[in-house]
Amino acid sequence: MRLLSQDEALKRLSLKNPWHFLALGFGSGLARKAPGTFGTLAAVPLYLLLAQLPLAAYLLATIAAVVLGIYICDRASRDMGVHDHGAIVWDEVAGLLITLIAAPAGWPWLLTGFVLFRLFDILKPWPIRVLDARVHGGLGIMADDVLAGIFAWACLQGLVFWLG
Numbered sequence: 001m002r003l004l005s006q007d008e009a010l011k012r013l014s015l016k017n018p019w020h021f022l023a024l025g026f027g028s029g030l031a032r033k034a035p036g037t038f039g040t041l042a043a044v045p046l047y048l049l050l051a052q053l054p055l056a057a058y059l060l061a062t063i064a065a066v067v068l069g070i071y072i073c074d075r076a077s078r079d080m081g082v083h084d085h086g087a088i089v090w091d092e093v094a095g096l097l098i099t100l101i102a103a104p105a106g107w108p109w110l111l112t113g114f115v116l117f118r119l120f121d122i123l124k125p126w127p128i129r130v131l132d133a134r135v136h137g138g139l140g141i142m143a144d145d146v147l148a149g150i151f152a153w154a155c156l157q158g159l160v161f162w163l164g
Contacts, residue, residue: 009080010087022068023076025089037118039089043096044110055102062101065094066146074138084141091145095121098149104160113156120148 013020015027028042029035050061069090076088099117103109124132124144128151132144 007087009082009085012080013076013087019072019075020079023072023088023090025093029087029089035086035089036092036121039092040096040114040118040121042089043093044114046093047097047100047110050097051100051103051105059101062094062097065090065097066142069094069142070138072138073141077138077141083136088141091142092117092121094142095145095149095152098146099152099156101153103156109156109160112159113152116152116155117149120151121145124148125151 010030013024015021015024021027024030025035025039025042028038031038050058053061072090073084073088076090077083077085080088096114096117099113100110103113120128121144128144128147131140131147134140135143
């Protein structure tokens with residue numbers, strides 16, 4: 001099934017293609033408004049599954065999401081003919097997984113991590129903005145969200161320590 005949209009680039013993708021399905025954040029990237037936020041929301045069930053694993057396994061899964069994400073995002077970008085199309089949200093999925101590394105259990109921490117990640121992803125403070133502008137391809141699509149995830153993780157862990 002091909003995606004129906006007036007966006008010509010999206011017409012080049014199919015949710016039946018596993019690379020496209022993942023790049024589109026399980027379809028969440030097709031949201032008309034705020035696809036990055038919907039992509040981050042789509043990462044929550046994945047996080048909840050992975051959070052049950054020992055920390056080492058969670059880290060391996062997160063590293064796999066980042067490394068595979070470079071290919072996933074590059075493939076979808078090339079298939080669309082557009083660099084970093086807004087519908088490509090696998091980078092948000094990986095960014096949230098990074099943010100929530102070793103986060104305490106509970107919805108308040110998940111919500112705090114979610115908000116922190118979205119803030120860093122949207123505001124793109126230095127050097128995130130530099131990476132976003134200068135690095136291209138799948139690595140470029142992933143790099144700014146990985147760094148936003150690291151910044152959000154550091155803030156979240158600071159809050160855990162301070163409030164802990």
